[in-house]
Amino acid sequence: MENPIVTPSELKTEEFVVNIGPQHPATHGVLRVEATLDGEIIKDVLPHLGYIHRGIEKMTESLGYKQSIFLTSRMDYLSAHINNHVCALAIEKAAQIEVPARAKAIRIIMDELQRLTSHELWWGSCAMDIGAVTPFFLAFRDRERILELFEQNTGNRLTMSYIIPGGVMNDVRPDFVPKLKALIKSIKEYRKEYDQLITGNFIFQHRTQGIGILSKEQAISLGCTGPTARASGLSCDIRKLYPYDGYEKLDFKEVIDYGCDNWARYVVRMEEMNQSIHIIEQLLDNLPTGDYRTKLKGVLKLPAGEYYQRVESARGELGVYIVSDGGAKPYRMKFRTPCYSNLGAVKPISVGMKIADLMANMATIDLVIPDMDR
């Protein structure tokens, strides 16, 4: 990849290290980044991890399988349902539990609603990092509508622990479907505002187009997944490649863009929101009836062996790897979180750019720090 900004060789300045974080509003948490600068141009980026490492993987070894579900929603709190989903799927796969059709449909609806909230928050905070403040308030206004629905049906706004092995915790309320229909209708109207405000904005386009280029080869070698990799032309949607819980029956497009820059990552996420709405609409009219949960024993024991399950989180491939020795507690539970792999992309896309673009690059990769550190 060629350096887009060329410095004349006679104008050399002294190198300078800027320490960003761990308390900095643009890092979306407690990430610390050491940027080596030559004037305004970035020479090197070194992220420091571990400021929010809570030892969740080790904690699961002292808890049961059912108990460790609630810890997973604290990992990537912006896609808590999807975190619960992957854990539940892995346990069901190992214990060979059948899940009722109604539970599967509710799970997918919740997953896609969660993706919507996550991308809406990303849209607001990404625009805020680049310099616009109004989108942040618009994003939260729309996000609150979905959170209200979550609260009515799951009992919590942020860390739900609603999807459990065998189905879902409790059935949705009787007025779930009409309320969701009204919600989808209003979301569609507000989506137009997003495009008017930001997508067609001249300043935003100039801050993102042609900046932060991540080639397809780099995306593969760094292990990037999700919208970050799909904006580089890599097909990696787990919902298409390894479908789970009935995604194979649904009609939706895998959004791929070949732009490789910040603008492409923006476009992919905006289009994914449309696809999520499309998925929910298909399930709303024919939500299956019946049980919402298979009853399980109080203490769940998995047969000895190794199990891996992956889902498409809002940020990329989320995997869980369970090693069981036949007991009631896992021998080892490893999470393959998308943000940790995507963080590797910050250095290659930022070197050679200006320091102001580092914030834009980190914003479009959509980092959630506790997801990285666990």
Add this chain to the structure above:
Amino acid sequence: MDVKKEYIPEFDGDLYKDEFGRTNFIVTTIDKIANWGRSNSPWPLSFGTSCCAIELMSTVSAKYDWSRFGFEVMRASPRQCDVIVVAGTITYKMAPVLKRLYDQMPDPKYVIAMGACAVSGGPFYYNSYAVLRGVDQIVPVDVYIPGCPPRPESLIHGMMTLQEKIRKSKAYVIQKPKKKKEEDK
């Protein structure tokens, strides 16, 4: 702030009348006027480590809008802040950073522990090797807000409790000069 009317007749206000015959002054105590100002404009530090930070952001933005109570201005630098809302888990690696941020704030300064993690370690109290069990081990906490994460309403309630605390405090404490020892003379 309450202005008690019975004080006014006792004061000879004629000296202070302006050209329109009005007396443009109020009689109050330093405690009242300072606490009124302080309690209605505590500027929080934008400091969030995990899940609670998202609820903090919800409280700031459209639906809940805590600027109604005067907490509007989020500052990124601790040198311009009055209150630090510890939103989220504090790990052993993050604890020195929090202590340093607190030390950098100018007096008077207040701390709110938001969420179960900041109060006591929360879900990470048992079995975790990396989590600080409550921020009150390193900084003095004024208000505790339970919940995992707390709802925006409870955060607003916590902030209003802090306002009450500020109103009841003494704004200026005048320290008596120490008596010099005889040896120094």
